[in-house]
Amino acid sequence: MIENLNNIDLNHRGIKLFPWPTEYDRSYRPLESASYWCPEIEKADKNTLDNIIFFKLKNIVSWAWEKSTFYKNKWKEAGVHPDILKDLSDFSKFPIVHKSDLRLSQEASPPFGDYLCVPEEEIARVHGTSGTTGKPTLFGIGRGDMERIAEAHARILWGAGLRPTDTVFIGSFFSLYWGSWGALVGCERLGAKVIPFGAGIPGQTAVAAKLIARVKPTCFYGTPSYAFRLAEVAKKEGFDPRRDFSFRIMFFSGEPGAGISSTKKQLENIFGAKVIDMGSTAEMTPWMTNAECEYRTGMHLWQDIVYTEVCDAKNFKPVPFGSEGTPVYTHLERTSQPMIRFVSGDLTVWTNEPCPCGRSYPRLPKGIYGRIDDMIIVRGVNLYPNAIEDILRSIPGVGNEYRVVVSKNGSMDELKLLVEHEGTSDFDVLVSLKNKIAEKIQIMAGLRPTVEIVEPNSLPRTEFKSKRVMDYRK
Amino acid sequence: MIENLNNIDLNHRGIKLFPWPTEYDRSYRPLESASYWCPEIEKADKNTLDNIIFFKLKNIVSWAWEKSTFYKNKWKEAGVHPDILKDLSDFSKFPIVHKSDLRLSQEASPPFGDYLCVPEEEIARVHGTSGTTGKPTLFGIGRGDMERIAEAHARILWGAGLRPTDTVFIGSFFSLYWGSWGALVGCERLGAKVIPFGAGIPGQTAVAAKLIARVKPTCFYGTPSYAFRLAEVAKKEGFDPRRDFSFRIMFFSGEPGAGISSTKKQLENIFGAKVIDMGSTAEMTPWMTNAECEYRTGMHLWQDIVYTEVCDAKNFKPVPFGSEGTPVYTHLERTSQPMIRFVSGDLTVWTNEPCPCGRSYPRLPKGIYGRIDDMIIVRGVNLYPNAIEDILRSIPGVGNEYRVVVSKNGSMDELKLLVEHEGTSDFDVLVSLKNKIAEKIQIMAGLRPTVEIVEPNSLPRTEFKSKRVMDYRK
Numbered sequence: 001m002i003e004n005l006n007n008i009d010l011n012h013r014g015i016k017l018f019p020w021p022t023e024y025d026r027s028y029r030p031l032e033s034a035s036y037w038c039p040e041i042e043k044a045d046k047n048t049l050d051n052i053i054f055f056k057l058k059n060i061v062s063w064a065w066e067k068s069t070f071y072k073n074k075w076k077e078a079g080v081h082p083d084i085l086k087d088l089s090d091f092s093k094f095p096i097v098h099k100s101d102l103r104l105s106q107e108a109s110p111p112f113g114d115y116l117c118v119p120e121e122e123i124a125r126v127h128g129t130s131g132t133t134g135k136p137t138l139f140g141i142g143r144g145d146m147e148r149i150a151e152a153h154a155r156i157l158w159g160a161g162l163r164p165t166d167t168v169f170i171g172s173f174f175s176l177y178w179g180s181w182g183a184l185v186g187c188e189r190l191g192a193k194v195i196p197f198g199a200g201i202p203g204q205t206a207v208a209a210k211l212i213a214r215v216k217p218t219c220f221y222g223t224p225s226y227a228f229r230l231a232e233v234a235k236k237e238g239f240d241p242r243r244d245f246s247f248r249i250m251f252f253s254g255e256p257g258a259g260i261s262s263t264k265k266q267l268e269n270i271f272g273a274k275v276i277d278m279g280s281t282a283e284m285t286p287w288m289t290n291a292e293c294e295y296r297t298g299m300h301l302w303q304d305i306v307y308t309e310v311c312d313a314k315n316f317k318p319v320p321f322g323s324e325g326t327p328v329y330t331h332l333e334r335t336s337q338p339m340i341r342f343v344s345g346d347l348t349v350w351t352n353e354p355c356p357c358g359r360s361y362p363r364l365p366k367g368i369y370g371r372i373d374d375m376i377i378v379r380g381v382n383l384y385p386n387a388i389e390d391i392l393r394s395i396p397g398v399g400n401e402y403r404v405v406v407s408k409n410g411s412m413d414e415l416k417l418l419v420e421h422e423g424t425s426d427f428d429v430l431v432s433l434k435n436k437i438a439e440k441i442q443i444m445a446g447l448r449p450t451v452e453i454v455e456p457n458s459l460p461r462t463e464f465k466s467k468r469v470m471d472y473r474k
Numbered sequence: 475m476i477e478n479l480n481n482i483d484l485n486h487r488g489i490k491l492f493p494w495p496t497e498y499d500r501s502y503r504p505l506e507s508a509s510y511w512c513p514e515i516e517k518a519d520k521n522t523l524d525n526i527i528f529f530k531l532k533n534i535v536s537w538a539w540e541k542s543t544f545y546k547n548k549w550k551e552a553g554v555h556p557d558i559l560k561d562l563s564d565f566s567k568f569p570i571v572h573k574s575d576l577r578l579s580q581e582a583s584p585p586f587g588d589y590l591c592v593p594e595e596e597i598a599r600v601h602g603t604s605g606t607t608g609k610p611t612l613f614g615i616g617r618g619d620m621e622r623i624a625e626a627h628a629r630i631l632w633g634a635g636l637r638p639t640d641t642v643f644i645g646s647f648f649s650l651y652w653g654s655w656g657a658l659v660g661c662e663r664l665g666a667k668v669i670p671f672g673a674g675i676p677g678q679t680a681v682a683a684k685l686i687a688r689v690k691p692t693c694f695y696g697t698p699s700y701a702f703r704l705a706e707v708a709k710k711e712g713f714d715p716r717r718d719f720s721f722r723i724m725f726f727s728g729e730p731g732a733g734i735s736s737t738k739k740q741l742e743n744i745f746g747a748k749v750i751d752m753g754s755t756a757e758m759t760p761w762m763t764n765a766e767c768e769y770r771t772g773m774h775l776w777q778d779i780v781y782t783e784v785c786d787a788k789n790f791k792p793v794p795f796g797s798e799g800t801p802v803y804t805h806l807e808r809t810s811q812p813m814i815r816f817v818s819g820d821l822t823v824w825t826n827e828p829c830p831c832g833r834s835y836p837r838l839p840k841g842i843y844g845r846i847d848d849m850i851i852v853r854g855v856n857l858y859p860n861a862i863e864d865i866l867r868s869i870p871g872v873g874n875e876y877r878v879v880v881s882k883n884g885s886m887d888e889l890k891l892l893v894e895h896e897g898t899s900d901f902d903v904l905v906s907l908k909n910k911i912a913e914k915i916q917i918m919a920g921l922r923p924t925v926e927i928v929e930p931n932s933l934p935r936t937e938f939k940s941k942r943v944m945d946y947r948k
Contacts, residue, residue, distance in 0.1 A: 110688065111688055111689050120667075121638070121639065122669075123667050124662065124667065125667070125668050125669075125670065125671075126641070126666065126667060126669040127691060128685075135684075135688075136681075136685070138689070164595070165595065167600070173648075173651075173672065173673040174647075174648030174670065174672050174687075175648075175670070175671055175675065176669075176671065176676070181670070188598065192597055193594075193595075193597050193598060193600060194598065194600070195599075196599065196601075196648060196649070196655070197649055197650065198647065198648050198672070200674070200675040201647060201649065201674040201675065202676065204649070207610075211602075211610070212611075213651075214585055214613070215585050215600060216920070224907040362859060386522065426586070461665075470842040
């Protein structure tokens with residue numbers, strides 16, 4: 001295995017695969033005109049890519065076995081051992097890690113859990129989940145991880161089309177949430193100028209709009225919800241985002257919106273920019289290795305950094321390309337708190353059909369379109385909120401915000417949509433909009449919802465992640 | 475001059491003074507037990523320190539002359555030239571820079587002004603003033619500046635007592651405002667763990683309190699207003715900041731509170747930690763070089779990084795030690811937008827009396843206690859808001875928040891104080907509190923205010939900088 005890797009010379013890219021974990025030379029940067037940060041990896045043939053992945057996988061599995069009682073106990077219990085890994089296909093014999101495992105481990109071994117694989121003094125940064133459903137899960141990020149994540153993000157952002165000449169506006173709040181920090185360190189490593197504006201402080205979105213019109217950043221990072229909010233506030237301040245802003249690339253994470261095809265189109269129309277979907281799941285912090293390239297054919301899985309298997313949601317064995325499953329993620333470079341077969345609970349389909357960019361990584365052509373647990377069952381029909389969003393945003397005349405409300409009327413489930421219109425006062429147009437929405441949802445779901453058309457800006461806004469589904473049945 | 479400097483060998487500190495700007499080796503760190511980051515500079519005799527300052531000053535003045543029309547024009551107009559600098563004392567012949575000069579320059583040469591001394595592509599980060607009084611002034615921070623500021627802050631934080639074993643909670647928002655970023659890069663360079671929590675998002679202070687009780691950071695950075703707010707919210711959540719938190723050092727900037735002696739005492743009582751005052755003025759971003767050492771005898775002026783003259787507020791010539799004046803700041807290592815004789819408008823007294831720490835830098839023993847323009851004149855009496863705060867926080871029974879309200883009653887000025895009590899329901903205690911406040915203010919100012927005692931938590935709170943004076947006369 002290691003002999004095979006010796007054929008890959010990455011010295012001129014500043015990359016040393018041996019010894020694990022990979023070492024990177026921070027002074028390396030591709031030519032401005034280059035399409036790839038490291039074509040030898042990104043366009044590698046299957047065998048080479050698999051070899052790189054397997055080499056890193058062997059190492060991180062041994063590392064976790066040696067350094068953490070969490071993995072040692074889990075694997076002993078499952079009857080596996082690092083030595084059984086003879087081939088990539090052996091890996092699916094390893095048990096999966098659930099979010100709840102991490103919570104329990106942090107309860108028992110506070111504050112970072114017994115899956116912390118470095119001494120506490122090696123931790124450079126403490127981040128965490130937002131903790132909306134209880135105590136945040138903490139992420140202790142080692143110094144080495146901080147270096148390596150900058151490299152990973154720079155490579156991925158280069159693939160999205162960012163260049164050192166860009167100025168990037170970061171419009172997502174800087175706190176426990178990692179997304180904005182990841183964008184920052186990636187852009188810094190890539191050599192771009194950064195405006196780390198953040199978001200969420202009351203009244204700051206108008207300041208943001210004025211600043212963007214003045215400094216003319218060329219790239220944007222945030223959540224889709226914040227981008228919609230920014231556009232609305234900008235218009236109120238007298239700006240047209242297409243004319244007065246200068247975004248050419250907008251990259252998103254934190255919410256699935258940028259991967260929903262009609263949401264992507266709507267954002268591209270509003271801002272006149274390429275909309276790039278990125279993301280992963282909080283527990284994979286600080287890595288965010290599902291990311292579209294500038295061709296926007298669905299997020300690539302950057303497998304040599306985080307190894308992702310799309311798996312059956314019951315037995316967690318990888319499903320064939322073309323099938324639906326849930327991503328199961330494995331850090332390949334994270335020494336501090338490696339996640340090894342962490343099940344995200346998201347839903348997606350994967351494919352290995354070629355992308356025009358030429359990268360060898362598999363893709364998620366429909367993005368992340370739901371979660372195992374966010375499916376709503378209404379009168380026996382399975383509905384995914386993102387599928388509803390996709391329909392709504394594809395209908396001309398629909399405004400920026402909506403809500404999905406599920407309730408019970410006696411023993412009967414009721415599905416109601418509150419949908420903002422775009423600002424017409426023509427009654428006939430509104431009636432026809434209402435009917436069109438009901439009809440399109442009925443075609444998709446076989447279920448006709450009640451639709452209420454409401455005034456623009458009448459529904460609450462958020463600057464981070466929107467909660468658009470209300471289920472009042474329980 | 476340069477020959478003298480050759481006697482200072484800083485190689486073992488990773489510092490190369492030649493060529494300017496200073497180069498730092500990021501792998502250097504003092505022994506954990508060392509009191510100084512670089513004793514050769516911090517404890518230098520006057521002649522050596524002056525030589526270092528003068529060497530850097532010569533260089534930055536020449537740099538600004540060559541690279542910016544702003545300084546060239548300003549200096550030509552004033553009839554000065556870099557060559558007239560034969561000695562440190564010549565420097566006060568150079569004209570001062572006002573905040574309004576920067577605004578005009580950015581209007582005429584958007585967005586960074588014609589005092590930008592590096593090509594735009596060298597800018598790594600864009601920050602700015604909060605823009606509460608109009609358009610923010612933008613700070614373009616060069617890549618080299620980002621490296622050097624990490625060194626400066628690490629050195630200063632070391633002097634405040636921070637060590638690599640510390641975990642630092644940053645409770646000030648991450649946006650255009652630089653303070654929190656400066657704390658972050660300084661702590662990172664010093665090798666401490668950082669929790670970059672931020673502040674200002676509604677509802678997050680309770681999350682912060684729980685997180686602090688759980689992770690037990692040993693250091694805190696934020697504004698005094700936020701520390702008071704955090705203590706209040708923590709108590710509501712059932713925590714006692716002395717018992718359940720573990721802060722040993724709290725360092726502050728953004729507001730002068732930590733330098734007001736009774737505010738400092740109050741914070742030290744609430745948290746059981748050393749309270750360290752730091753600060754400068756937004757335009758000196760990213761440098762924050764007024765900073766106390768752990769002996770807390772007033773902020774040292776770290777003169778070899780930013781050269782500060784305390785000057786007469788009219789003719790801007792340095793005043794003798796022991797006298798009041800306004801700080802006039804000069805960056806010595808900032809290549810991107812150097813401020814050369816920037817007048818802050820703050821008021822302070824400086825001294826060169828020795829500090830127990832042994833550092834040679836002059837100090838501001840009373841901190842920054844006002845601004846030239848925030849003096850309130852009530853019935854002909856000059857009042858500084860910070861002097862009022864100092865009195866209020868020294869009186870037992872006074873709660874956390876207060877307001878100073880000035881108005882007109884016919885032709886007569888009225889001074890009214892709204893002061894929260896600490897939570898007693900004893901009427902006699904409240905009456906005596908009211909009288910004591912009126913009396914102490916009268917002794918200081920020769921003017922008896924109306925005092926209204928109000929309920930705890932009845933006045934609005936902020937998580938950033940408090941506005942406590944309302945003048946309704948105009």
